Amino acid sequence: MYSQTNWLGEFFKHSLLLAGAIVVLLPFYLMLSYSFKSPSEIEANKGGFFGTQEIMTDNRCIKAGNPEEECLMRPIVYNYTAAFKEAPLVRYMLNGIFVTVSIFVIQVIIALPCAYALSKLRFWGRNVVFGMVIFCLLIPVHAIALPLYIMLAKVGLTNTYAALIIPWTISVFGIFLMRQFFMTVPDDLIDAARMDGMGEFSIVWQVMLPTAIPALLAFGIFSVVAHWNDYYWPRIVVTGNKDLMTPPLGLRMFKSDMDGNEYGPMMAATTVIVLPLVIIFLLAQRRFIEGITMTGMK
Amino acid sequence: MGQSKIHYWFVGPAIFLMLLLLIAPVFVAAGLSMTNYSLGNSGFDWIGLENYEKLFSRRSYAKMFTASLTYVLLVVPISVALGLGAALLISSLKIGGELYKAVFFLPVMATLLAMAIVWEFALNPIVGVVNDILRSGCDKDMIYAFFTGSWYGNNALESWYGSSCEKKFPIWLGDKKYALGTIAFIGIWQAFGFNMVLYLAGLTSVPRELYQAAHMDGADSAWERFKLVTWPMLGPTHVFVITISSIRSFQVFDTVEALTQGGPSKSTYVMVYAMFEKGVKQNLLGIGSAITIVFLIFVLILTLIQVYFVNRRVHY
Structure with a gap:
């Protein structure tokens, strides 16, 4: 009956749904992305999804009196270890x-x-x-x-x-x-x-x-x-x-x-x-x- | 059967728990709402309906009712419309329907409190991406013209977008003009996938022959088929979706507690949050119980509307 595929219609429907999907997924994307990035990348909104993963220094670790070389780590490691350390x-x-x-x-x-x-x-x-x-x-x-x-x-x-x-x-x-x-x-x-x-x-x-x-x-x-x-x-x-x-x-x-x-x-x-x-x-x-x-x- | 007493063991625990945990609390709340009771005090005074008088005369409680009602009136129509729209689009797709369905349902499942915190970051006026994205459109002529309406001959600077570009974009959760709307946006974001699934279930029960009949009657356009067949056949689903959404959005708490604490200037002071603040934080259990009772009555009315319509089997 309506078997002829209406390609324009399909395209239009997909664009609408895709726009909705982007808004729905935005916080999930941000959550993952922020959990990978360093503080400076988060603040400047840089580094794409995964961040550059440049070695950063953990200020808290230095404050605790550790030598600097022990406090260098990748942002992703820093974020997740800090999460488990700060909160049980x-x-x-x-x-x-x-x-x-x-x-x-x-x-x-x-x-x-x-x-x-x-x-x-x-x-x-x-x-x-x-x-x-x-x-x-x-x-x-x-x-x-x-x-x-x-x-x-x-x-x-x-x-x-x-x-x-x-x-x-x-x-x-x-x-x-x-x-x-x-x-x-x-x-x-x-x-x-x-x-x-x-x-x-x-x-x-x-x-x-x-x-x-x-x-x-x-x-x-x-x-x-x-x-x-x-x-x-x-x-x-x-x-x-x-x-x-x-x-x-x-x-x-x-x-x-x-x-x-x-x-x-x-x-x-x-x-x-x-x-x-x-x-x-x-x-x-x-x-x-x-x-x-x-x-x-x- | 019948002669044995075994059923006592089967229904006894359930009856006991229902009385203790569901029915007794309603009476406890009703009783305490007429007192000035606080935990830790040895006694309390009966003060009659004073708490209710306060509830219906003080300005802060007027703000509470306004906030709750506005929230419900924002979230319910929009999330129901989006749910229906998404369901109609998805059910008419050739491919990819299941994928969209899963994506839109994701917020229903995800811990709302956690996602609220993510939204708070996204909406942060300085480092948040939402204002970043909005700002980035200001110097792109096409986007600017579209959102300010200047392509249509409007004065760009008078539009919301144009003036925000000139000055600055809102502090979403910190501005009493926007806070409740922003909380409602998160509510809609979370709820519409649930409504979508209910509508998808409703759509599968619409008999296909009806579409053919409508077609023979000359209903050719998609809109006419929708108006003649889909919309009326979804009658029971509409009632269910609207009442469920209303009850659920009346109970909004997580986002308010985590992001605004009822502020700024009580613009997001919704009922369940007020109940928590008065009763638990400030230990004013009398007034907290009065809010509980009023809240219960609201929800009861909504539920009875639902039961009434569902039993009448809204069919046209």
């Missing part, structure tokens, strides 16, 4: 992994049995519980951060890992999603398992869990991305204790601790924090896009 980046990353993984595992442990009961067991009050889940979907967790913070402060839990994890242990959205998924699982499967003498607990973890892997994967991507990137909640409950900071919060501290124009190391730290998710995303694009949009109700 490794610690931040490990904190980030620990917090996001704990949140996801607990969310599943709580949500999966509940979703199973709501979809496959008949009991008094089931609709009330499901109604409660729907009602809770209306409450944006970020909005109730203040009362949660007060409650945690009252029991003395601020500045602990528990404070970073507890408010997220319940994911009503996870329950809702899993329940919808389990509704599509045939009852015969469960009846057969019961005939084989399986208890309800084993049915949840040995029969339902394996069938739910695709839905869990989508939910997992959503949960991990949201909590790895979350800055608001850690900012509220962690004050000053660097040992507990997650990557975004650590980066923010780095920014306020930074003296003068340490753009290079700062951008190196930013790169280290942003890159893991971006790389995983590029490797498993389709799953990511599905996961985040399917669960994008938050």
Whole structure:
């Protein structure tokens, strides 16, 4: 019907999209580029993408009383070593992994049995519980951060890992999603398992869990991305204790601790924090896009 | 089944956590919003609706509502329009669609706080590339003529670009005329890829026969096909995308906290930031809770609008 390729049209569309892509990619380009360059190149906007990588002297190293020849290095080396030296980046990353993984595992442990009961067991009050889940979907967790913070402060839990994890242990959205998924699982499967003498607990973890892997994967991507990137909640409950900071919060501290124009190391730290998710995303694009949009109700 | 009590173990923990972590906080906030409570104080006084009166009478809070609403009114229409535009372009491409899709989705995934810091560098008035690029166009006749409108007969010096070239380009985040717009720009940059993906999903559900039918009815141009088929068939997607974008942009915090702290002169003092500043930084939990409640009501209204329209299945 419209099979004739309209070359002019195609060209026009590509130019528009390309212009958009340049704006979208600009900060990523700058982040990488600044993390390679020396301070003078950054300030003068010279040296292209990679910089000239001329040997530079590390002023801080000289101030610390080291002989000059030990303080000479390439800008890229300087930026990345400074990033890891100035800020406990490794610690931040490990904190980030620990917090996001704990949140996801607990969310599943709580949500999966509940979703199973709501979809496959008949009991008094089931609709009330499901109604409660729907009602809770209306409450944006970020909005109730203040009362949660007060409650945690009252029991003395601020500045602990528990404070970073507890408010997220319940994911009503996870329950809702899993329940919808389990509704599509045939009852015969469960009846057969019961005939084989399986208890309800084993049915949840040995029969339902394996069938739910695709839905869990989508939910997992959503949960991990949201909590790895979350800055608001850690900012509220962690004050000053660097040992507990997650990557975004650590980066923010780095920014306020930074003296003068340490753009290079700062951008190196930013790169280290942003890159893991971006790389995983590029490797498993389709799953990511599905996961985040399917669960994008938050 | 039914006779066993096993379900208590299955739904019990979830019910307990929902009550403790989602429902109780709403009541705690509602209660505290009528007090002058501070952490560390042994007691507090009930002060009724005084906090709410402050919220709706003081100028700094008027600025807060203005900032939040302006932000939402900037980010939602633009990011939705860009998302739709990108989705339409990408879905009609012969090649390269997947690549653009991945690129536009990148900001959705990337840590917003980190990217905000990069934008801050890019927008720095002295060393930032944005003003560098703008400045470099000033002495190139064609670009200058285009952006000042002088090719069209406008007075170049009266245009924004022309006068900026004469004097200097804005201190984006430090000027109260531009700060909120700049924060909104970062918000749009981050959000439109998300809307694009939702629209792409919506577009795949438009039956192809409808286009053929429209064609037979004489709708030949792409614009007419869009007006007759695509736009109305995207009804449910529009509602979903607009409400989700509104709720998400109401919650803007990261960029404001990292780049402007609500300033200059409260021009970027959005609600969630105000909640954080009053409640956590200044330990004024009463007024912070009052903001929480007003915020909850706003989000609830948006959500109910969404539920209402989605249940009516907006189809034309």
